[in-house]
Amino acid sequence: MSSQFGKVGVLYGGRSAEREVSIMSGTGVSEALRSQGVDAHLFDTGKRTIAELAAEKFDRVFIALHGRYGEDGTIQGALELLGIPYTGSGPMASSLAMDKVMTKRVWLEAGLPTPRYVALTGEGELDSAIAKIGLPAIMKAPHEGSTLGIVKAEKIEDVLPAYRESAKFDDVVLAEQFITGRELTIAILGARETTRALPIIEIVAPEGKYDYQNKYFTDDTRYLCPAPVSDEIAEQVAAIAVRAYRALDCEGWGRADVILDACGNPWLLEMNTSPGMTGHSLVPMAAKAIGMSYADLCMHILADARCKVGHLQSK
Incomplete structure (x- = not known):
């Protein structure tokens, strides 16, 4: 029995565009x-209030929320005020990682490799953005996950429609240089000196399109774990992923997405601070590669739950 954890709440559902995925993660x-x-x-934070959360008197919670209001620092801040230990990163790290523009600013300041970008607030900025980053380009909704609001512009006539599609999801659109290469993802556990990267996964999606459907609802995407790369490249990619995680002050667990170009150079795309835990999810897959079952992974993450703001004695 694991009574030492007391009454545990699994926060799931929520109100973001990723609610459906969160329900699957939380249930698992x-x-x-x-x-x-x-x-x-x-x-379910999408149907119940913070007052109800406080009334449950949970001893700790496992955050299985994805997207806005669950992965962006808002629920983390509420849990800090309530004094309820929780899994994953704190309010600041969660907020930074959820904002792809701010993530890039932090990584560039830390000297980490990430594709060129422009943050767009209107259609009038498209010409100058493409002049800076070139084509093909990727348009992204900076505050969404699960590949929502991500559109590739191959040619100049694709740029405006791609921008408008991404703008449906966000007030700001991230226009990013498209790096051709292999899609890798690296799960990370721990905080500070205990941080460790799990085996790298290579994602091979149908026609190179790792979209929402291929991510969660089909079996056509192939996942190679550990990724078939040299030991030298594996060490380099893992080291950069851990540096990226630490630069944002993440803890508990996370997942870095990386493109490996034709020259073997890794480019950081984003950091997920509350990754999926569905049957198609990648962190459980990476954990399995080192002999850690899904249940063991959940217990490991839960054991690290704590409040992060003003709780120096627990560090």
């Missing part, structure tokens, strides 16, 4: 924790 986490004797209870 809850079942896994219960299988290990944890007194786990699902709590």
Whole structure:
């Protein structure tokens, strides 16, 4: 039994565009924790209030929320005020990582490799943006995940439609240099001196299109774990992923997405601070490669739950 954790809330659902994925993640986490004797209870933040969350008197919570209001520092800040230990990164790291523009600014300041970009607030900025980053380019909604609001512009006539599609999801659109290469993802566990990267996964999607459908609802995408790269490149990619994680002050767990170009150079795309935990998710896949079951992974993450703001004694 795992009674030392007390009453555990699994926060899932939420109000973001990723609600459907979060429901799958939270359900899986809850079942896994219960299988290990944890007194786990699902709590849908999209349907219940913060007052109800406080009234539940959870001893700690596992955040299985994705996207806005769950991965962007808002629920983390509320949990800090309530004094409830929680999994994953704190409010600041969560907020930075959820904003792809701010993430890039932090990484560039830290000297980390990430594609060229322009943050767009209107259609009138498109010409100057493309002059800076070139074509093909990627248009992204900076505050969404799960590949929502991501559109590739191959030719100049694609740019405006791509921008308008991304703008449906966000007030700001991130126009980013497109790097041709292999798509890698690196799961990371721990914080500060305990940070470690799990085996790298290479994602091979149909026609190179790793979109929402291919990510969660088909079996056509192939995942190679560990990725078939040299030991030297694997070490380099893992080291950069850990540096990227630490630069944002992440902790608990996360997942860095990277493109490996034809010359073997890694380019950081984004950091996920509350990655998916569905049957198609990548962190459980990487954990399995080192002999850590899904339930063991959930328990490991839960054991690290804590408040982060003003709790120096727990560091």
